[in-house]
Amino acid sequence: MSHIQVAQRVTRLPPYLFGRINKMIYDKRTAGDDVIELGMGNPSDPPQEMVIDKLAEAARDPRNHRYSKSNGIANLRREVGAKYFKKYGVRLDPTDEVIVCLGSKEGFSHMCLAMMGPGDTAIVPSPYFPVHVYGVALASGNVITLPVANSDKFLSDIAYTCETLYPRPKLLILCYPHNPSSVVVEQGFYDEVVKLAKKYGLMVISDFAYADVAFDGYHPPSFLASKGAIDVGVEFTTMSKGYNMAGWRIGFCCGNREMIQALATIKGYYDYGMFQAIQIAAIVALRHTDAAVEEQSVIYQGRRDTLCDGLARMGWEPNVPKAGMFVWQPIPEPWRSRMSTMDFAMMLLEKGNVAVSPGSGFGPAGEGFLRMSLVENENRLKQAVRHIKQCLKEAEDEWTAKGEVTTEAGKP
Template sequence: MRSESEVPFSDNPFSIPIADRVKRLPPYLFGKINKLKYEKRVAGVDVIDLGMGNPTDPPDPLIIEKMTEALSDPKNHRYSVSNGIANLRKEVATRYFKKYGVRLDPDSEIVTCIGSKEGFSHLCLALMGPGDTAIVPAPYFPIHVYAVALAAGNVISLDCREPDKFLSNIAYTCQHLYPKPKLVIVNFPHNPSTTCVEQDFYDELVKLAKRYEFLVISDFAYADICFDGYKAPSFLSSKGASDVGVEFTTMSKGYSMAGWRVGFCAGNQEMVRALATIKGYYDYGLFQPTQIAAIVAMRHCEAAVESVADEYQVRRDVLCDGLERIGWELERPKGTMFVWAKIPEPWAKMGSIDFAMKLLDEGGVAVSPGRGFGEDGEGYLRLAIVENVQRLRQAVRQIDRCLNKSAVTAES
């Protein structure tokens, strides 16, 4: 009998058994575009990136100053509490009352997240399991689908671009699906389509939730980025909303603190407690100096938030004016940091991924193809208004030059 040391070594590759939850994830449709964008930048090409909603503006100097001060305190470098320090949760409650008239208990109805995306994903893990179904708005922001899939849940996507029809389809699905959906996810102002709603939408959603006994998660990421006098309503402002759901907010957009990863979950006590339980196992909370700076931001920088929204409105107008001038069809958004534009003829037959690749390869402008947000996004592009007005005007010129050159070449 041979010893283990005498067993011949095999050159066959070792098999890595990836978990089924990872195998369930679909291919990453932005991969080709990101690869080409990277290659062009390495080659020295100045790509104008309107693909990702990544703010390019810095936070208010007061926020940075407070962060710097907090970094000097040795106590702030220890583990923090996973649900967020008390004073930060109190500020969230104060802001909700001032802005939306919603009263929240900072101890039981608010938890701080490492960005709202982390909180949303972990809440899906706390709520969903095999056999559970979630309704998500379509075209969909990818994490709304992937977080449910990673939690072993099933997804039904319903077009949300006509809000009344979206509500009707939610009711129809609840009436005809067994078991009924456990969760409905909403996201208004909507990423990517920029669709907005009024308070009566949430009033009706709460009624449906109670009638059909489903939970609600409102992704309110673009609460602070609204235009032309429009004020995005909070789900929690509707009567009975806290009985059936929660809302996620973030400081990434309005406060230009995307990389700081500061988000919040507020609303139903049981859902907040479930999220806090998951977070208690997974993390030690947000870096405390970041939380302290976030307190100062909410106390003293509301004017800066309004200024950020005003700047995005100027950029929206510059980009929309330019695209309309060269013949594109679109609706001016009332919220978000995006423009949702229909691919112009005769290019629509290319498909949104190939068209986006063309704009990047031949025009030096990166955009997000609508197909990356599901089948309902096909035929559209999402353009982020994160660059300054000069860069946005240049982007339109480069797009126009790219398409006109192609048209001339095709005709010849």
């Protein structure tokens, strides 16, 4: 049998860390087990009926089954521009400063391909959403990760990196509300980012996937709302979260027209655009469902409170997020010292039928944390907490039965 030598860009990718968990979820569900899925941020609520109705209507029009434009139909791009002006006060030219993507993840990956090459370096916040690192790697670029927890220190670390690294980094990738850690920022943070970008010649990509999901009166700011931002970067948004249209794969990239044009060039070679009926339905969603998007945040806030309250009653110390679809939960002692984050997550799945994302799947800085999504309803979240509590009790009893005594350091 001949050996097939794949491209180096593929061999640079590490093994998929969530593969073990996904396989166990599949095996358990095949065996009839009821697995509570808190791992993936995959919305379980449906889009609005009027949006689904418009999709069905548009799908019956024969004209919508032709190839579409790879950058999106004009009316949808205009609607995106209208939302930016209404919500953030940002004026965008829908012809040159807005492009439609097949989900923001596709757009981000192709933007990396358009902007990066061998020898180029990107700064990425850590812990990181995997595509922020591997989208750069697939474009043959290098990555420097900087801790995201303290926003002021993150800014100073960016400046220090640009001052000391030669050649200087070419790209700065941002993600607020942050996935996975749920760190948030105010507009002043982006003002400083623009200053740094202009000083050091950085291009900026803002991943604004959780723009529509926020709690307790917090309003996530847009990078593009900072003065001069459009001179140095772009922002990706999506209809997956607040609009419950994840499987529809509708994303947008807005901002610097040269970067938009570069992305359009790549997309022109790779795809023929999104199914036009979906784009028409997306126009209806953007135009008429603002109230439903706000209500969805209220639903997520209720789920957040249910999960965090349950974890607190269990003796954990939850990080209560102000935005996003996840709780970034530190694993308490003695479990943190007893086993790796992956092993802890596998134990919850194997013995408790609760699937979570191990923090180590988001880079070394995620070790010791779990990412727990808010996609299940409140009753299911309460059930998940009960299962976790019982699972840990049974594991503790097993250790005790084996004569393993926990020391003050938390190690058996």
